[in-house]
Amino acid sequence: METLVALRGLTVDFDVGHRVIRALHGVDITVGKGEAVGLVGESGSGKSVTWLAALGLLGPRARVRGSVTLAGQELLGAPARALEAVRGRRIAMIFQDPASALNPVHRIGRQIGEALGLHRGLDGGAARAEARRLLDRVGIADAARRLTDYPHQLSGGMNQRVMIAMALAGEPDMLVADEPTTALDATIQAQILDLLRELRRDGGMSMVLISHDLGVVAENSDRICVMYAGRIVEEAPTAELFAAPRHPYTSGLLAALPDLDGPRRRLVAIPGTVPEPAHLPPGCAFAPRCPVVLPVCATAVPPLESAGPGHRAACVRVRRAVAA
Amino acid sequence: MNAPAAPLLQARDLSRSFRVRRSGGMFGHAAVLHAVDGVSFDLTPGRTLGLVGESGCGKTTTARLVLGILTPTGGEVRFEGAPVPAPGTRAWRQLRRRMQMVFQDPLGALDRRIPVGQQVMEPLAIHGAGARGDRRGRALELLDAVGLGASFFARYPHELSGGQRQRIVLARALILDPTLLVCDEPISALDVSIQAQVINLLLDLQAKFGLAYLFISHDLKVVRQISHEVAVMYLGKIVEQGDPDRLLTDPAHPYTQALVSAIPVAAAARRRPRLILKGDPPNPVDRPAGCAFHPRCPAAVDRCRVDTPVLKPLPDGRLAACHVAHGEAGSARLVA
Numbered sequence: 026m027e028t029l030v031a032l033r034g035l036t037v038d039f040d041v042g043h044r045v046i047r048a049l050h051g052v053d054i055t056v057g058k059g060e061a062v063g064l065v066g067e068s069g070s071g072k073s074v075t076w077l078a079a080l081g082l083l084g085p086r087a088r089v090r091g092s093v094t095l096a097g098q099e100l101l102g103a104p105a106r107a108l109e110a111v112r113g114r115r116i117a118m119i120f121q122d123p124a125s126a127l128n129p130v131h132r133i134g135r136q137i138g139e140a141l142g143l144h145r146g147l148d149g150g151a152a153r154a155e156a157r158r159l160l161d162r163v164g165i166a167d168a169a170r171r172l173t174d175y176p177h178q179l180s181g182g183m184n185q186r187v188m189i190a191m192a193l194a195g196e197p198d199m200l201v202a203d204e205p206t207t208a209l210d211a212t213i214q215a216q217i218l219d220l221l222r223e224l225r226r227d228g229g230m231s232m233v234l235i236s237h238d239l240g241v242v243a244e245n246s247d248r249i250c251v252m253y254a255g256r257i258v259e260e261a262p263t264a265e266l267f268a269a270p271r272h273p274y275t276s277g278l279l280a281a282l283p284d285l286d287g288p289r290r291r292l293v294a295i296p297g298t299v300p301e302p303a304h305l306p307p308g309c310a311f312a313p314r315c316p317v318v319l320p321v322c323a324t325a326v327p328p329l330e331s332a333g334p335g336h337r338a339a340c341v342r343v344r345r346a347v348a349a
Numbered sequence: 350m351n352a353p354a355a356p357l358l359q360a361r362d363l364s365r366s367f368r369v370r371r372s373g374g375m376f377g378h379a380a381v382l383h384a385v386d387g388v389s390f391d392l393t394p395g396r397t398l399g400l401v402g403e404s405g406c407g408k409t410t411t412a413r414l415v416l417g418i419l420t421p422t423g424g425e426v427r428f429e430g431a432p433v434p435a436p437g438t439r440a441w442r443q444l445r446r447r448m449q450m451v452f453q454d455p456l457g458a459l460d461r462r463i464p465v466g467q468q469v470m471e472p473l474a475i476h477g478a479g480a481r482g483d484r485r486g487r488a489l490e491l492l493d494a495v496g497l498g499a500s501f502f503a504r505y506p507h508e509l510s511g512g513q514r515q516r517i518v519l520a521r522a523l524i525l526d527p528t529l530l531v532c533d534e535p536i537s538a539l540d541v542s543i544q545a546q547v548i549n550l551l552l553d554l555q556a557k558f559g560l561a562y563l564f565i566s567h568d569l570k571v572v573r574q575i576s577h578e579v580a581v582m583y584l585g586k587i588v589e590q591g592d593p594d595r596l597l598t599d600p601a602h603p604y605t606q607a608l609v610s611a612i613p614v615a616a617a618a619r620r621r622p623r624l625i626l627k628g629d630p631p632n633p634v635d636r637p638a639g640c641a642f643h644p645r646c647p648a649a650v651d652r653c654r655v656d657t658p659v660l661k662p663l664p665d666g667r668l669a670a671c672h673v674a675h676g677e678a679g680s681a682r683l684v685a
Contacts, residue, residue: 067540180629210403211567212626215611219625237541240613244620267615281545283574285612286598291552292574294545298510314542 026057029198029231030079030116035091037071037078046303048074050255051091053329054233056199061225061232063246063263065239065278067299070252072235076201080116081108095198114144117192121204123184127176133160134172137191144195159190164220182213189220199231200224206241218245239278243267248335251275254300254310257329261336271338274311309340317342356391357429357561358415358529363388364423365410369634382634384410386585387424389660394528395555397562399576399593401569401608403630407585408565412531415563416448417441428529446476449522453534455514459506465517466492466502472525491520494557496550512543516550523558531563536571548574569612573597581605584633584641587660591667601663601674603648640671650678 037049049071056062064072077083079093079100093100095111112118120126128136137156141147147155153172160168163186176184185205192200202221206214222245225232236242242249242263249266251259251274259272270276280293297314300306306313312322321341329339332346365385370377385407392398400408413419415426417433426433428448434440452458459468469488473479479487489499495516506514515535522530532551536544548571554560566572572579573593580590581604589602600606610624626645631637637644643653652672660670672678 067542182629210630211569211611212403212607213629214613215607215623215625218613219623238613239541239615243615243617244613264617267617278541279615281542282615283545283548283570285570285573285609285614286594289574289594292545292548294549295542296546298512298543299540 026060028055029058029060029096030054030056031092031094032075032079033092033094035075035078035089035093037074037083038088038090040086040088044303045088048087048255048302049078050326052252052255052257054250054257056231056233058198059225059229059231060248061234061246063242063249064233064235064252065237065242065249066252067237069254069299069302071255072252073203074255075252076118076203076233076235080112080118080201082112082118113140113192113197114195115197116199116201117195117197118201118203119185119188119192119205121207123181123188123208124176126188127184129176131175132172133174133176133179133187137172137187137194140191140194155194156190159193160187162193162224163187163190164216165190180213181209182216185209185217186220189217189224193224197230199233201233201235203235204237205234207236207238214241221245239282251278254305255302256310256326256339258311258340259336259338260329261332261338265333265336269333269336271332271336271343272311272340273315273317273342275338277314277316354393355430356427357394358392358563359427360388360390360411360415360424361427362424363411363414363421363426365407365414365419366422371634380634383585383636384633385414385421386636388582388585388587389424390580390587390590392529392561392563394561395559396578397555397564397576399572399579400563400565400582401567401572401579402582403567403608405584405630405633406582407633408582409533411582412450412533412563412565416445416450416531442476446472446478446525447527448529448531449525449527450531450533451515451518451522451535453537455511455518455538456506458518459514461506464503464505465509465514466504469517469521469524472521476525478525487524488520491524492517494523494554495520496546510543511539512546515539515547519550519554523554523560526558527560529561529563531565533565534567535564537566537568544571551575569597569608581608584630584636586641586670587668588642588671589667589669590660591665595665595667601667601669602642602671603646603673604642607645648673648678652677652679 032052032054035052038045038047052075066072078089134156138152141152141155157168165171165186206217234245246263249263250257253274259275277295295314300310308323308325309327312318327339327341329337330344332338332343363385364387367382369380369382371380402408414421417436466488470484473484492501497516536547564575576593579593579596580587583604589605597609600609607624607626610621614620628645639655640653640658643649658670658672660668663669
């Protein structure tokens with residue numbers, strides 16, 4: 026598969042005044058053309074920061090290092106003009122809370138029109154016609170009338186559809202969807218995920234889906250990266266990750282999920298809590314919570330190593346299994 | 350099965366409506382919102398009733414009615430056989446020792462300026478329960494019961510993680526020895542790895558103290574894990590109620606079917622065909638006539654538009670409010 030976006034050794038340091046805290050410790054992710062990559066992790070694991078950093082959206086207090094390329098072109102440290110040609114145009118992003126991402130005092134049509142003007146130079150009647158087509162495309166009934174609505178007149182699910190329409194305005198090569206359905210009800214979540222699947226199938230768009238919900242990611246990704254404490258700890262094709270997880274954190278997450286059917290069993294909880302970025306344990310960040318921890322885990326951070334075709338995990342036990 | 354125990358909590362035809370103003374015109378116009386509309390259920394001691402549904406379906410209003418924080422506009426709540434007294438009265442405050450509530454956001458439920466141990470003790474002081482000297486010991490017992498040691502007593506909420514804070518909230522709720530705990534989305538704000546810890550803790554506490562839970566959640570998987578019985582709500586009414594396993598493996602009401610099929614499943618082998626509902630849940634002010642679900646229902650027939658279905662038993666004993674599920678739909682399909 027041809028690579029569209031590649032992150033290499035991405036690190037992010039936040040300057041919090043008296044000290045600098047590292048939030049991202051060298052992340053490598055590649056996204057192929059037309060591929061859907063899922064990124065799962067708990068709050069503070071760095072899944073959102075990764076993509077905000079890659080698109081230069083973190084602000085002056087963050088120091089981003091490493092490399093981010095789009096079709097071979099380096100984005101990190103690129104001039105603002107070059108970034109503006111990419112953001113929204115070639116890589117679009119949608120967020121968890123559509124109501125706060127939309128401007129409450131402007132009509133939907135104007136907001137989509139703004140994106141169309143910015144990215145495709147459309148205005149006037151052409152922009153209106155295209156905005157109506159986009160609303161239609163994301164499944165909003167009576168699109169022509171909805172263009173004159175304000176965000177508060179729409180439901181959460183409709184607003185997320187509007188956000189997706191705005192993201193599509195630039196005809197992007199890739200969509201980064203950051204918890205796109207977390208704020209929505211179950212039946213509306215199903216609608217939005219169905220829409221994203223359909224858009225990807227029809228347009229060949231690449232997608233990065235960020236979520237804390239393993240089920241959501243499982244159903245909508247070709248490949249999954251699991252993040253913990255600012256690092257990718259496991260990466261595998263979706264079916265393989267669930268059938269044969271190799272990192273104890275991934276196995277722990279799966280065991281902690283209640284089942285929908287079958288006998289009810291006591292959940293196997295992961296003990297302890299996620300470490301704070303400022304107080305990471307030495308060595309493997311998961312070691313203090315790990316049920317199969319070894320003495321060596323407290324001394325060195327295990328690198329992400331091959332655990333089979335397309336499968337990588339950052340655990341010393343993987344290396345031992347390969348060596349044996 | 351044993352003879353059914355006397356119910357701890359009984360809701361009978363519980364209703365609550367609110368006067369609201371609809372948008373439109375300069376001041377809008379008055380309308381009535383039926384947040385809860387004829388809800389009945391029993392909860393026996395030591396058992397859990399799970400209440401599921403989407404936002405706006407009335408599950409939190411039901412919880413507030415049960416606790417007497419809101420007065421019902423119709424129907425009645427009985428606790429230990431007696432009606433729940435009017436809020437603010439002495440009798441109501443006495444009763445509230447026996448029924449406690451846990452909310453979604455533990456940080457919002459705790460005072461950031463007071464050590465958590467003090468906050469766990471506080472209900473004892475408010476209700477004048479126990480000798481002053483014993484209160485600290487009792488708080489330490491509860492901290493231990495929720496899996497936090499005595500070392501947590503002097504800490505402040507900001508020093509704790511989300512899961513630990515929810516444990517503090519639970520300890521505080523349990524210090525007055527309640528028999529009923531109303532939990533409103535108690536784990537929704539927690540990380541996945543922490544949710545399992547709190548679910549297990551809730552089950553352990555129930556076994557240890559014989560608590561009954563009214564457990565409100567939008568997550569059917571969590572509700573199945575913790576509940577003895579589940580009630581599904583849609584626009585203020587219970588549409589299906591029964592054994593959690595049966596409800597999830599073979600939902601009778603089309604809305605339950607859609608809810609169950611909407612759950613994203615990690616294991617590909619366990620996935621079921623997805624039923625995607627059209628549109629959003631209607632505004633509760635504009636409750637559709639007949640069955641409130643009929644505009645979104647894939648199985649709706651003519652009768653559903655005019656005739657409100659009653660919640661009644663199916664042959665297998667569970668309750669459903671659906672003409673189609675009861676085989677009383679007639680043959681005429683709804684013409685869309």
